[in-house]
Amino acid sequence: MPYKEKEIEKLYYPIGEVAEMFEVNTSMIRFYEKEFEILQPKKNAKGNRLFRPEDISNLKIIFNLIKDKGFTIQGAKEFMKKNKNEVVEQQKVIESLEKLKSFMLELKEQL
Template sequence: MPYKEKDIQKSYYSIGEVAEMFAVNTSMIRFYEKEFEVLQPKKNAKGNRLFRPEDISNLKIIFNLIKDKGFTLQGAKDYMKKNKREVDEQQKVVEALEKIKAFMIDLKEQL
């Protein structure tokens, strides 16, 4: 049976890495951190923000609501508070579809 590489996830990501993931400035990540209570990155002794995978998942939800669905900041806050379970389920579906897409692209390249 061939060896299958596992996706290695880090425990913590710097604000620069997170900003690069979303193709935005670090100032926007800091702004969303102040605006949304659900974003609670850990800070080290120097005060550098360290984002956990849960924080990144919440950022994906926030960006989806604001950028893709056109919510205002207040509308996104209210939606996340009222529909937390539904938002979590939708995010899981999106992540599963992203994995399938990556697999299909990889499969296509191998052919």
């Protein structure tokens, strides 16, 4: 059985890395932090934002609602408040499908 490296997941991500993940400016991440109560990154002594994996997951939900589904910011806020459990479940499905897609693409390359 071949050795499979386990993905290393950080405990905290600086705002620059988060902005790269979502291919946006850091100002947009800061804007969403102000607009959405659910985003609560930790701040170090210097005041730098440090995002946890759950913050990244919440950002994925926000980007999905706004970019993919076409919600306004106010609409996304209301939808998340009313349907929190449904939104979280949908995000889990999306993440599992993304993992499956990357696995299939990796398998295709090996053939």
